[in-house]
Amino acid sequence: MFNNYNLSDEEVLGIIDQYENLIDKYSKNSVTGRIDEQLKTDIIGRIYMVLTHNRER
Amino acid sequence: MYILSEQERAVLKRIIKYARYDYYKKRKNDFEELALYEDILCSKTDLQTELEEKMDEALEVEKLEDLFKNEELRKIVKALAYDDKLVLSMFYVKKKTDEQIAKRLKISRSGANKKRLRLIDYLQEECEKRGIKYV
Numbered sequence: 235m236f237n238n239y240n241l242s243d244e245e246v247l248g249i250i251d252q253y254e255n256l257i258d259k260y261s262k263n264s265v266t267g268r269i270d271e272q273l274k275t276d277i278i279g280r281i282y283m284v285l286t287h288n289r290e291r
Numbered sequence: 292m293y294i295l296s297e298q299e300r301a302v303l304k305r306i307i308k309y310a311r312y313d314y315y316k317k318r319k320n321d322f323e324e325l326a327l328y329e330d331i332l333c334s335k336t337d338l339q340t341e342l343e344e345k346m347d348e349a350l351e352v353e354k355l356e357d358l359f360k361n362e363e364l365r366k367i368v369k370a371l372a373y374d375d376k377l378v379l380s381m382f383y384v385k386k387k388t389d390e391q392i393a394k395r396l397k398i399s400r401s402g403a404n405k406k407r408l409r410l411i412d413y414l415q416e417e418c419e420k421r422g423i424k425y426v
Contacts, residue, residue, distance in 0.1 A: 235299055245293040252292075253303060260307045273314050280310035281303070 239288040246285050250278055257281075351384065352376045358384070367417045371410075378407050 241249075250257065261274035295303065355376045356369040368376070374396065381387040381395065393403035417423075 235296075235302065237293070241293060248292045249295065249303070252295075256304065257307060260311050273311065276314050277307050277310040280313075281306055284306050 236285050239285060241285045241289075243286075246282050249285070250281060348377070348380075352380050355380050355384070361423055363421050363423050364414075364418065367414060367421075375406075375410055378403065378410060382407055 237245075257274060257277050258269055261269045261271075261277060263270045263273070352373060353376075356365045359365045359368060368379075371379075377396070378392055381392045382389075387395075389404045389407065390400045392407070393400045396403060396406075398406070
């Protein structure tokens with residue numbers, strides 16, 4: 235799965251671009267309805283960390 | 292470009308959900324404050340007055356345990372949740388009706404009444420357990 239969590243930066247960025255709508259949907263502040271940019275950054279950061287965690291450092 | 296399988300898509304969604312959950316968990320205190328102002332922002336009445344009333348209410352609720360002379364009873368009351376203290380404060384200190392409490396907590400009148408009676412039962416049980424004479 236996810237190439238054994240060893241994706242390249244380009245691949246991760248490709249996934250993030252492809253699923254930007256999904257990320258935006260979950261980045262919305264439930265009170266204001268607007269996208270919380272800090273939350274969006276956190277989500278993207280988490281995606282990157284998880285999908286590359288088996289990468290050789 | 293890396294194409295996600297059905298399973299990978301499900302995992303990605305889970306990653307996003309958990310990231311959102313952790314984000315809100317870290318900022319729990321900030322959002323409790325937001326919740327305090329949320330109904331003010333949605334209200335059509337005077338914002339300044341509403342805000343002052345809410346802040347006064349919060350101060351009164353925080354000091355509720357000071358009304359009790361008994362130290363043990365004070366500890367029991369201090370450990371109650373904010374909403375529980377609010378119900379007690381509104382009914383016994385501010386002499387509000389169950390209907391007014393229900394409106395404030397956005398629950399039904401019978402719900403407010405049950406909540407208040409359950410709180411009294413809880414306090415009585417705690418007092419009996421600790422051998423305090425309930426006043």
